[in-house]
Amino acid sequence: MSFSDILNIGLMQGFAGLSLFAVLLLMGLGLAIIFGQMGVINMAHGEFMTIGAYTVYLFSWLADNRFPRFSQTYFLVAIVAAFVIAFAVGWLVEWALIRHLYKRPLDTLLATWGLSLGMQQVFRSTFGPKEVSPTLPDWLMGSWAPHEGLDIPINGLFVLALTLVITAALLLAMYKSRWGLRVRATVANRIMANASGIDTRKTDRLTFAIGCGVAGVAGAAFTTIGSTGPTSGSLYIVDSFLVVTFGGAAHLLGTVVSAFGIAQTQSISEFFLTGSMAKVLTLLLIVFFLMIRPQGLFASKVRR
């Protein structure tokens, strides 16, 4: 094996890590908003991702069987729909369940875990236990080969671009918009935010729904790199929590950096070791890091 072969393999493996990074980041951002900002441990976050994935599958099925002329364009619409549907379900869940539990943060863990089991069963009953895959449009297939022996898959590039757009939009919304200000004020001091004129209940609901919507987009992105089953989302939930904790809760930039670190460690060590050993290595590194620095990578420097 020549040096350029090794370089190519390293690059491709690194890129595979980037695709994982994209899904982890989208999942992590949604969680970071909900967990970091609101203190709600949303164990059902993976299922919101699955909602997004099944939404894409549904649109793909419609395009295949009913509206063949949309077979090249349905995917873009499906991403938006994935956000909207996950957002709407999130809104409903916050109203029906979460808002009663803000004063009992640990109970949200149990409640949302139950919710996650319930949602998995709904998926199983609706779509069947078998994994499904949408028919991806032609423009997402194939790979981009800048030179001999190096193949970068186009779907990976697309997912990466989508992730960057969503991340930028979220960061902008969090730090420049009125909604972001409301969220950050509520996080800093819920009672005082309310006494300053902010409708904290509405803010909570919108925030939870946006977090779920972003998970839906993560699900849409996920369909380009894996097939969807009722439990697809739950496979990602642990990693997503790791991303948020490692990055430092309540710090969106930390989430970006930590998603990148975890995805790359996982993906590159997977090439040299087996998948489970790679996982062990990643977990060990994170555990040691968090022992030394419990607040995570980033924490805001403010007198308390």
Place this chain on the structure above:
Amino acid sequence: MLNVSDIYVSYGQSEALHGISFAAEKNETVAIMGRNGMGKTTLFKSLMGILPLKSGAVLVDGVDVSREESFRRVSKGIAYVPQGRMIFPTLTVEENILAGMENATIKKVPADIYALFPVLWEMRSRKGGNLSGGQQQQLAIARALVADPKVLLLDEPTEGIQPSIIKDIARTLNEIRRLRKLTIVVSEQILSFALEVADRLYVIEGGRLVHESPRAAIDEARIKQFLAV
């Protein structure tokens, strides 16, 4: 402007306020004097809707707000500067002020706020949590003022602040009243501060108002006796 009639507040089984009534006119400053644990903060929290009333009513400009949530009271004209300032430490000074502008039509901090508190203009991009106590107090007042209140509630604004700054705060409160002609209700332990800002003084003891007097006819020795530990 502010009418409080016969309010009762309790923490679980134990009643903390036993029927408090008072009124404050437009362009009037009222001080509620009392020692620690006499119910000042409980009274302010219940006026703001942070603690629920057991009975009684709070009227702002004739509108009953007794059953409203805090943020709705803000839109009906009460603003609140809590004890311990409670600014948002992770937000910048400017964002802290903007947080109080939920019902404002403009999206920028009005110039007169920075004119009133020049130090906040200098510190506008700093995190609120990194300001000194006196600066945080000014920030908390600014955050309440941008809501354009009819009634401004200040709970122990002098607590933990050095004497020279306390004089500044008194001057600022008088300036605010001169400019905006609003109603100010302030709770205090320091008599000299209260005498500088208030037109009328009440003394609260054990959850009841036990003494009322206009500034002109004040019996300083008597009030000092109430405040003595």
